[in-house]
Amino acid sequence: MDRGWWWKFGMIVAVTLGTIWFLVPTYYSLVVLDRSERNNIAVLEQRLPKWAPPAKYRLNLGLDLQGGIHMVMRVDTKTALQKRTERRGQQIATYINDKKLGEVTAETDPERLQLVLTAKDPATMDAIQKEVLATFTDFTLESRNGGTLVLKPDESQVNRFRDEAVDQAMLVIRRRIDKWGVAEVDVRKLGTDSIQISLPGRSNPEQAKELVGTTAQLEFRMVDDTNPQVFAQMFQQHPPPADSKITLVEDEGFPQLSSPNREALLAYTKDKTPPGRDVVTECVANPVKKNDCIAYRSYLLDKNVPLTGESLAGADASVSQMNEPEVNIAFDPAGAREFEKLTEAAVGRRMAIVLDDNVHTAPRINEKIGGGRARITMGRASGRSFEEWLGEAQTLALVLKAGALPAPVTVGEIRQVGATLGDELIKKGSLAALVGLALVVVFMAVYYRKSGLIADVALLLNGLLILAGLAFFNATLTLPGIAGFVLTLGIAVDANVLINERIREELSHGKSARAAVDQGYDRAFWTIFDAHVTTLIAGFILFFTGTGPIRGFATTLIVGLLASLFTSIVVTRVITTYFVHGRNAQSVSV
Amino acid sequence: MQILKHKTHIDFIGKRKPALFISTLVNLAIIVGIAAVGFNFGVDFAGGTVVELKYNTPTTAEQVREKAQAGGLHDVSVQGVGAAEENSFLLRMGGVTQLTEENAEHAKAAIQGLGETRNVYADMANGIVNFRSSQPMNAQAVKKAVEAAGIGVQEVRDLGANQGGTGYDYQVVASGMADKVFSALSAGLDKPNFEQRRVDYVGPQVGKQLRNRGIMALLYSMVAILIYVAFRFDFKFGPGALLSMVHDVIMVAGYYLVSRREFNLTSIAALLTIVGYSVNDTIVIYDRIREDMAKYKGKPLPEIINIAVNDTLGRTILTSGVTALSLIGLLIFGVGEIFDFAMAMLVGILVGTYSSVYIASPLVIWLDERAHAREGHHGAKQEPKAA
Numbered sequence: 001m002d003r004g005w006w007w008k009f010g011m012i013v014a015v016t017l018g019t020i021w022f023l024v025p026t027y028y029s030l031v032v033l034d035r036s037e038r039n040n041i042a043v044l045e046q047r048l049p050k051w052a053p054p055a056k057y058r059l060n061l062g063l064d065l066q067g068g069i070h071m072v073m074r075v076d077t078k079t080a081l082q083k084r085t086e087r088r089g090q091q092i093a094t095y096i097n098d099k100k101l102g103e104v105t106a107e108t109d110p111e112r113l114q115l116v117l118t119a120k121d122p123a124t125m126d127a128i129q130k131e132v133l134a135t136f137t138d139f140t141l142e143s144r145n146g147g148t149l150v151l152k153p154d155e156s157q158v159n160r161f162r163d164e165a166v167d168q169a170m171l172v173i174r175r176r177i178d179k180w181g182v183a184e185v186d187v188r189k190l191g192t193d194s195i196q197i198s199l200p201g202r203s204n205p206e207q208a209k210e211l212v213g214t215t216a217q218l219e220f221r222m223v224d225d226t227n228p229q230v231f232a233q234m235f236q237q238h239p240p241p242a243d244s245k246i247t248l249v250e251d252e253g254f255p256q257l258s259s260p261n262r263e264a265l266l267a268y269t270k271d272k273t274p275p276g277r278d279v280v281t282e283c284v285a286n287p288v289k290k291n292d293c294i295a296y297r298s299y300l301l302d303k304n305v306p307l308t309g310e311s312l313a314g315a316d317a318s319v320s321q322m323n324e325p326e327v328n329i330a331f332d333p334a335g336a337r338e339f340e341k342l343t344e345a346a347v348g349r350r351m352a353i354v355l356d357d358n359v360h361t362a363p364r365i366n367e368k369i370g371g372g373r374a375r376i377t378m379g380r381a382s383g384r385s386f387e388e389w390l391g392e393a394q395t396l397a398l399v400l401k402a403g404a405l406p407a408p409v410t411v412g413e414i415r416q417v418g419a420t421l422g423d424e425l426i427k428k429g430s431l432a433a434l435v436g437l438a439l440v441v442v443f444m445a446v447y448y449r450k451s452g453l454i455a456d457v458a459l460l461l462n463g464l465l466i467l468a469g470l471a472f473f474n475a476t477l478t479l480p481g482i483a484g485f486v487l488t489l490g491i492a493v494d495a496n497v498l499i500n501e502r503i504r505e506e507l508s509h510g511k512s513a514r515a516a517v518d519q520g521y522d523r524a525f526w527t528i529f530d531a532h533v534t535t536l537i538a539g540f541i542l543f544f545t546g547t548g549p550i551r552g553f554a555t556t557l558i559v560g561l562l563a564s565l566f567t568s569i570v571v572t573r574v575i576t577t578y579f580v581h582g583r584n585a586q587s588v589s590v
Numbered sequence: 591m592q593i594l595k596h597k598t599h600i601d602f603i604g605k606r607k608p609a610l611f612i613s614t615l616v617n618l619a620i621i622v623g624i625a626a627v628g629f630n631f632g633v634d635f636a637g638g639t640v641v642e643l644k645y646n647t648p649t650t651a652e653q654v655r656e657k658a659q660a661g662g663l664h665d666v667s668v669q670g671v672g673a674a675e676e677n678s679f680l681l682r683m684g685g686v687t688q689l690t691e692e693n694a695e696h697a698k699a700a701i702q703g704l705g706e707t708r709n710v711y712a713d714m715a716n717g718i719v720n721f722r723s724s725q726p727m728n729a730q731a732v733k734k735a736v737e738a739a740g741i742g743v744q745e746v747r748d749l750g751a752n753q754g755g756t757g758y759d760y761q762v763v764a765s766g767m768a769d770k771v772f773s774a775l776s777a778g779l780d781k782p783n784f785e786q787r788r789v790d791y792v793g794p795q796v797g798k799q800l801r802n803r804g805i806m807a808l809l810y811s812m813v814a815i816l817i818y819v820a821f822r823f824d825f826k827f828g829p830g831a832l833l834s835m836v837h838d839v840i841m842v843a844g845y846y847l848v849s850r851r852e853f854n855l856t857s858i859a860a861l862l863t864i865v866g867y868s869v870n871d872t873i874v875i876y877d878r879i880r881e882d883m884a885k886y887k888g889k890p891l892p893e894i895i896n897i898a899v900n901d902t903l904g905r906t907i908l909t910s911g912v913t914a915l916s917l918i919g920l921l922i923f924g925v926g927e928i929f930d931f932a933m934a935m936l937v938g939i940l941v942g943t944y945s946s947v948y949i950a951s952p953l954v955i956w957l958d959e960r961a962h963a964r965e966g967h968h969g970a971k972q973e974p975k976a977a
Contacts, residue, residue: 072796076716079761083749110709191799205789206769213763214745310748408747408761410716411686412796418787421642428923435919440912447908480859483931486920487863490913491870497912498874501905527877530822534815534873535866541811542862547803553859557866 005582008574015566016461022468024048025058035419038066039200059471062478062552065426067419068200069208072412075169075193077162079408082110084161085153087314089115092136101128114142115151122147162193168398169409170195173212175283175358178293190547194412205416213409218309218400220342223350223362224277224300231255231298240268249297257298258284265296276303280352282359299359301352306342311335313372315400317393325378325386325393329400336372344368355399429482436486437463440493448500450589454575455496458567462492462560465567469559478552488560491535495568499524500590513588517580521573528568536561598900603892606952613837613949620844629846632854635801637794638684639767642787643775645677649784654679654775661774662740671926678787681771686791687717688742689764694719696739697762704735708757715794717764722757729760736762742769766791804858808839811862815869823876826961830953831872834945838868841941842934849933856927857934864938867913871906872946878902879954891958895951910943 029044037043044055063070089106092115096104102124107116117132119125125147132149133141139151153161170187173195177185186198202208224230232248232255240246244264246257259265262281269279278301283293313330320326331339342351343365352362363376376396378389417425441459444452466485470477503520511519539561542554580588633640643654655668658681671678689697694712697719701710710721719736729746736743742765749759768789776782792800812835820828842864846853878898886894917939920932 074716074793074795076718079720079749083759194796203786205791206766209766210744408718408749408763410718410763410793411766411791412793414766414789414791416786416789418785420785421644421787429928432919432923432928435923436916437919439915439918443912443915479927480856480931483856483859483920483928483935484863486916487867487913487935490916491867493912493916494870494909497905497908501902501908505901523881527874530873530877531870534818534869537814537818538811538862538866538869541814542807542859545803545807545810546858547800547855549855550804550807550859550862553862557863 005574005577008570009578012571012574016464019461019464019468022053022057022471023464024052025055026467026471028052029055029058030061035066035423036201056474057471058474059467060474060476061422061426062476062481062549063198063200063415063422064417064479064549065422065429065477066200067203067417067422068198069202069205069414069416071197071199071205071208071212071414072190073169073173073195073197073212073409074412075166075195076408076410077165077193078113080165081113081153081158081161082108085113085115088136088138088153089117092117092132095135096128096132099131101131104128113153115139115153117149117151119147119149125149164398166193166195171395171398172356173197173409176211176356178283195409201419203416203418205414209411209414213411217356218312219305219354220307220339221280221301221305221352221354222342222346223352224274224302225254225349228254230274230300231257234269234272238268238272244268251297258295260295262293262296265298269298273300277301278303280354280357280359282362299352299362301354301359307335307338309400311338312400315397317390317397319390320375320377323386325390327376327378327393327396327400329374329376331372331374333372336370339372339374340368340370343374353396353400360399361396425479429479433482433486437489440489444493444496448496448590450579451496451500451503451576454572454579455493455500455568457575458496458571459489459492461571462489462563462567465563466556466560469563470555473555473559475555475559476552477556478549480549480553481556484553484556485560488557488564491532491561492564492568494531495524495528495564496572498527499568499572503588503590507588507590513580517576517588521569521576525569528565532561532565598903599896600900600903601896602899602947603896603952603955606948606955609948610952613945616844617837617840620840620847623847624843627847629843629853630850631801632852632857633682633790633792633797634854635792635797635804637686637792637797638682639686639771640683640788640790641681641768641771642671642789643679643681643784644787645679645784647677647783648675649677649679651679654681657775657777658771661770661777663770663774666771683767683771685767686793687764687766688770689714689717689719693739693741697736697741700735700739701732701762704732719762719764720759721762722759724757726758727760732760732762741765800855804855808858808861808865811865812836815865819869819873819876823880826954826957827876827880829957830950831869831876833953834872834942834950835865835868837945837949838864838938838942842938845934845937846930851930851933852927854927856931860931860934860938863935864942867935867938868942868945871909871942872950874905874909875899875902875946875951876954879951891955895955899947899951906943906947910939913939 025044025048028048029038033044033047038061041055044058048055086108089108093104093106096102103120104117107118108114109116117128119128125144129141129144129149132139132151138154138157140154142150142152144150166189170189174187177187177197177199186196188196190196197212199208235248235257244259245261246259246265246268249256249258257265257269265281266279273279279298280301281296281298284295284297286294311331311334313332313335315327315329317325317327346365347367348365350362350364353360361376378393437459441456444455446452448455466488499520502524503516506516506519507513536558539554539557542550543558546554651668651670655666658666658668663683665684667682669680669682671680689712691714694714698710698712701707701719701721704723704727706724707721710719712719729748732746733743744763744765747761747763749761768791772782772786775784812832815835816828816832819831839861842861846857875898878901879895882894882898886897914936917932917935920928921936924932
């Protein structure tokens with residue numbers, strides 16, 4: 001046995017041990033933990049032994065295997081665009097009338113999303129056309145027919161608006177699901193106008209659809225600051241239970257209750273809230289993952305809702321002359337009157353902006369605000385950069401718009417698998433995989449004797465490597481994934497068959513055991529390599545172009561093929577070399 | 591142990607013409623069948639709703655169907671899942687929401703009856719009825735009116751006043767089909783006597799998107815494999831590998847066509863696996879042909895191919911056999927999609943083995959002959975060369 005062999009042998013042992021070590025979190029999450037805690041990474045983190053890899057490196061079960069809801073929501077950007085075009089058309093008409101260029105009426109063609117301007121006096125149209133195209137650059141000329149001008153929203157503007165609408169919808173959906181208290185939710189953008197949502201463990205698709213699909217509810221409500229110590233007193237008089245993790249914190253001089261558990265916080269305050277008031281929570285965003293709440297803080301709000309998002313005409317983020325980020329909001333005429341009345345009566349109080357029962361911000365009213373325009377100045381408190389504040393302002397503008405301008409969402413796809421069906425599928429699926437594996441293992445051992453046993457060792461290591469590889473990529477094992485697992489084992493067997501058949505062939509040509517093994521491996525190498533690479537190509541293309549189950553299948557295929565290359569070419573050769581070279585055998589058992 | 595005790599000398603290449611003829615015929619028949627009859631597309635591609643239910647008490651598909659029809663679900667298909675004593679059924683419907691061509695008219699009439707409305711139009715794909723009213727409306731009243739017309743309403747959305755002052759916009763969002771199934775089947779019961787195990791809705795647009803992406807994935811991977819084979823081997827090997835791939839994919843598609851099993855995203859995964867397997871098999875034989883071309887210089891190509899195919903025959907049978915063996919578990923214990931996947935794979939392995947011998951290899955000869963004929967025309971004749 002030369003040194004090179006020992007090195008290789010050592011590497012294989014290290015890889016095997018590393019693989020087993022890496023599967024510890026997967027073992028804990030699927031076998032040790034109770035099913036209800038399967039998706040709770042915090043619980044897993046606690047239960048894992050100290051020496052185990054981080055809990056995030058574990059194999060997830062797909063929704064088809066563990067039960068849950070998968071949905072794709074389509075954002076109805078067309079309706080949102082139509083509303084926006086309508087608004088812009090009105091602005092254009094007002095502008096033309098103000099400039100005394102003539103009188104126009106604006107109408108939107110909802111089908112083609114075009115803006116049709118009709119002049120009262122066709123003779124004024126030349127001047128109007130020139131002025132409109134020069135000033136409203138987000139529109140381009142589609143056609144002109146006498147006194148009628150057809151305008152089309154500029155493509156890049158439309159795309160930007162569409163992106164914004166999808167971002168708004170995502171923000172709202174994320175917040176709502178967080179409120180529902182589902183662990184390990186996954187919300188992500190799919191294509192240009194769809195949002196994909198995974199809700200493990202949930203079982204009512206109609207309820208999920210309603211939760212995600214209803215329009216956002218935006219409210220302006222007054223904060224009750226008559227007794228700023230209300231939460232501090234509550235905390236001292238009724239110490240909260242330890243498991244609620246409620247603590248007293250202070251924000252700009254106002255004591256608040258804070259807890260990572262929203263339900264616990266609401267349950268605690270429920271019977272202690274003064275009459276006519278509500279406790280509404282604010283989400284303290286995780287500084288790294290903006291959409292996650294690390295804690296919830298309490299606000300005491302008047303039950304009465306004087307103003308809702310329906311009165312809002314628009315919101316934008318900008319930078320003031322003092323170089324401070326701010327959010328400008330505009331109300332419709334009725335809303336403006338209501339807002340003026342409200343602010344007049346409440347100078348010095350704080351007004352909470354509440355979206356879907358979540359306090360977004362609670363700025364202080366400094367003076368009576370008339371004219372239907374208000375400005376929320378973000379300030380430049382220490383500890384945060386200008387960019388962060390500007391980002392905050394943009395988010396707030398998005399939230400306000402999400403309440404004011406609904407870009408309605410509709411269901412593109414919902415798939416729900418009940419938990420018992422999921423359990424049954426995983427039981428049957430793994431049984432099927434084990435039976436297939438056992439049949440192959442027995443066959444190989446009988447057919448190729450000692451070489452077959454070596455191939456079996458490689459095959460089992462291959463299986464472990466696939467699972468560890470999937471855990472490393474934090475991949476999700478789905479039903480087609482199990483099928484891909486079995487297929488990959490088939491391909492791995494093929495590699496061993498190729499090698500052993502070659503060795504037999506070389507032996508039949510009268511070569512010595514050593515020469516036959518070496519030549520068998522050398523000759524089979526490129527065949528195995530080509531066969532694996534071609535299938536790998538298919539795997540990668542599947543991965544990049546496929547969706548859902550196809551992707552799960554592709555991931556398993558890719559990891560499996562890489563593992564198979566390693567086990568069939570390196571592992572079996574090192575073991576075979578030990579028996580043939582090391583023992584200086586005169587024969588090889590194939 | 592050995593499957594083939596002695597070296598075989600089967601003349602595969604001599605039978606290439608009848609084999610090619612029969613293969614072409616079968617392939618054409620499948621293509622015609624797909625064009626004429628079409629696949630039994632699952633909700634993944636066709637769009638629609640599938641609900642899987644498990645009853646607590648012995649129930650037959652006929653009882654479920656009657657109950658569904660009594661509840662107003664007329665186009666529902668009911669199919670048993672697994673053994674009869676499992677009392678599990680798949681209910682399949684065309685629509686995603688309760689808004690259909692037929693009842694959209696009722697909904698429109700109901701809305702128009704509420705007052706002065708215009709621009710009433712049904713967005714069938716999204717299950718939404720849009721309208722503009724000259725007066726602000728009460729959402730509850732709209733909901734009640736539409737529900738009275740027989741359509742479950744999830745929500746009435748108030749989109750606010752139109753800027754031109756011409757009215758107020760509203761959207762009526764219809765409830766999903768599953769809701770209707772649930773209420774139809776549990777009508778007259780205190781508590782539903784079944785468990786809702788699975789619900790799949792796929793909207794028609796998403797379905798189309800999924801199907802197109804699936805087919806594109808299939809095509810892209812075939813092209814990529816062709817390029818790899820063409821460069822790694824020789825250009826005359828490429829088309830053979832490609833055509834045998836196409837052959838295998840069509841044959842497996844034929845399985846879905848003839849068996850009427852549901853064609854869905856998993857079926858696409860199966861077809862893609864076949865592409866991988868088929869090419870895997872072809873490559874092994876090509877590899878041997880290339881090796882033998884260097885070894886037996888001067889021998890005619892058909893003879894070399896016969897030697898190569900015969901030499902690798904033991905391995906070919908063994909590999910197909912072992913891969914088929916690994917599928918047995920899936921065939922016995924696999925339910926639904928897993929079973930279909932395994933069955934399609936089995937068909938793919940059989941035709942894949944056949945096609946690498948009878949389609950991929952003869953095409954190399956044909957292309958080689960053509961290349962020779964052309965070179966002959968231009969003068970210098972060259973020996974066949976391996977890459």
